[in-house]
Amino acid sequence: MKIPHWVAGTNPRRRIVRALTVVLGAYLLLSYVLLPVRGAGISMFPTITTGDIKFVSTITYRWREPRRGDIVAVRMAGRHVVYLKRIVAMPGERMRFVKGVVHINGVALDEPYLQNQADWRSDEIALGPSEYFVVGDNRSMQMYEHDMGVVSRDRFIGPVVF
Amino acid sequence: MRVSLRPVALGIVAAALAFYGYRSLFPDDEGQIREVLDRVAAAMTVSGEDGDVGRLARIAALASDVAPDATVEGGAHPEPLTGRDAIIAAAVRVAGAIGDLQLQLVDIEVGFEAGHRQALVHLTAEAHFKAAGESGIDARELDIVFRKSGGRWLIATVLPVDTLTPVR
Numbered sequence: 638m639k640i641p642h643w644v645a646g647t648n649p650r651r652r653i654v655r656a657l658t659v660v661l662g663a664y665l666l667l668s669y670v671l672l673p674v675r676g677a678g679i680s681m682f683p684t685i686t687t688g689d690i691k692f693v694s695t696i697t698y699r700w701r702e703p704r705r706g707d708i709v710a711v712r713m714a715g716r717h718v719v720y721l722k723r724i725v726a727m728p729g730e731r732m733r734f735v736k737g738v739v740h741i742n743g744v745a746l747d748e749p750y751l752q753n754q755a756d757w758r759s760d761e762i763a764l765g766p767s768e769y770f771v772v773g774d775n776r777s778m779q780m781y782e783h784d785m786g787v788v789s790r791d792r793f794i795g796p797v798v799f
Numbered sequence: 800m801r802v803s804l805r806p807v808a809l810g811i812v813a814a815a816l817a818f819y820g821y822r823s824l825f826p827d828d829e830g831q832i833r834e835v836l837d838r839v840a841a842a843m844t845v846s847g848e849d850g851d852v853g854r855l856a857r858i859a860a861l862a863s864d865v866a867p868d869a870t871v872e873g874g875a876h877p878e879p880l881t882g883r884d885a886i887i888a889a890a891v892r893v894a895g896a897i898g899d900l901q902l903q904l905v906d907i908e909v910g911f912e913a914g915h916r917q918a919l920v921h922l923t924a925e926a927h928f929k930a931a932g933e934s935g936i937d938a939r940e941l942d943i944v945f946r947k948s949g950g951r952w953l954i955a956t957v958l959p960v961d962t963l964t965p966v967r
Contacts, residue, residue, distance in 0.1 A: 677936045713940040713962050714923040715906025720962065734966075759966040771963065786963030 670696055672794060674710060674719060680773030680783055681721055683752060684708065685797075691721065694795045703727075703769060703793055710794040711771060719794060720784065722771035723750075728790075732770050733761040734780075739772075753777035762787065769793075829909045832918055832945055832952050835864045836904050839954075843902040845894045858890050866946055866953040873939070873959030899929035918945040918952065921960075 667673055676689035685691060685708070693710040703709060703724055711720040725739045725746060726732035732741055737754030739746040754776040764770060764787060772785035822830060842857040865883045872879040880886050894900060907922040920943040927936050944956040 711962065713906065713938060714908065714921050714960075717905040718923045718925050718938045722963075762966055770966075784963060786961070786965045788963050792962070 670694070671798070672710065672716060674721060674797075676721065679778065680775050680785075681708070681723075682773075682775040684723075684750060684774045685721055691797045692799055693719075694798045697795050697798070698793060703790070703796070708797040709771065710797065711788050711792050712794050716794060720771070721797060722773055722785065722788075724769050724771055726764055726770035728764055728766050728768055730770075731761050731763050734759040737776055750774055751776055755779065767791070828911065828915060828918070828947075828952065832909055832920060833907065835945070835952055835954065836907060836920070836922070836943075838864060840902045840904050843890065843894060843900060845897070845900050851895070854894055855891055858894055859887060861890065862887050863951075864954060866948065866955045869953070869955050869957075871957040873957075897928050897930045899927075899934075901927040903927075916947050917955075918947075919943075920945060 672693040672695055674691050674693055676685040676691065677687050679687070705724055705727055707724045708721060709724055711722060713719065725748070726741055730741050731743070732739065734740070734757040735745075737757045739748065751774060755778065757776060757780045759780075762770070767790040768787050769790065770786070771788055773783060775783070826834060839861060842861050845854050862883055865886055867883050868881070869883055869886055870879045870881050871886050871889075880889055903925045904922050905925060907920060910919045910921075911917070912919060921941070922943070923938055923940050925936065925938045928934065940960040940962050942956075942958045942960055943954060944958075945952045946955040947953075
């Protein structure tokens with residue numbers, strides 16, 4: 638494959654500078670703007686499956702608040718290992734599972750992205766001012782096997798963008 | 800006037816290498832704690848091809864990094880594991896039950912308390928395992944308290960951290 642002239646150039650020194658700029662730009666982009674994440678496990682099936690590569694925007698939540706339905710990266714101790722989960726309940730809301738369906742303030746939540754729902758049930762919980770409830774899309778698995786729960790806003794790295 | 804930057808660059812590289820070498824030979828408190836964590840991860844990383852004796856010897860050697868009265872919470876049992884011997888025995892059981900296990904400790908933050916006599920380490924433990932023909936990944940956020948005793952940093956307490964507060 639022939640490398641375009643405007644990329645390769647003719648001056649070796651400039652070519653090296655150009656290559657280093659591209660590498661540095663890619664490093665900065667993938668470190669500070671778009672965090673690549675590889676899916677592992679079945680809790681987000683069928684939306685995300687094991688081996689899927691997704692990109693998390695680390696800057697989106699600087700100009701807008703998280704929304705219901707966002708798939709978010711939730712950090713553990715840092716960014717090397719994260720949960721990918723969907724936001725289903727927002728700060729200040731009351732949330733519970735009734736026969737596998739999320740109820741927010743007593744009203745069933747429409748979640749068109751779900752395929753099968755097992756009979757999940759839970760006590761109602763009230764979320765605090767900066768608390769969200771996140772859960773995976775695979776509601777067909779056993780509830781006790783599924784990592785989900787209340788998470789504070791400061792644990793969000795950002796939404797999955799593609 | 801033309802000034803050559805080569806001696807300056809060489810000096811910076813030499814200083815960096817000297818600093819790295821000094822730190823490797825004489826690690827500070829944080830370096831010593833990270834070395835303990837490296838040993839834990841290496842000892843708990845086992846392959847199906849490893850012999851039982853070598854596997855057990857590596858884990859048993861961790862005893863020198865664990866305080867005699869150490870406690871570990873959040874394991875398979877509701878009650879915390881208490882005491883160095885019980886903790887090492889449990890680690891041996893886990894490694895024996897799982898054919899392949901790769902433990903990685905990442906995102907390590909170290910903070911010091913009580914005049915550098917105690918340290919709180921916050922990290923994520925990620926385990927890739929293969930058992931009964933099935934492979935899987937598990938990750939847990941942990942707080943580990945280290946205590947300095949006799950010039951060595953020893954693991955005193957291991958506590959799980961709930962990243963997501965569960966519902967009932």
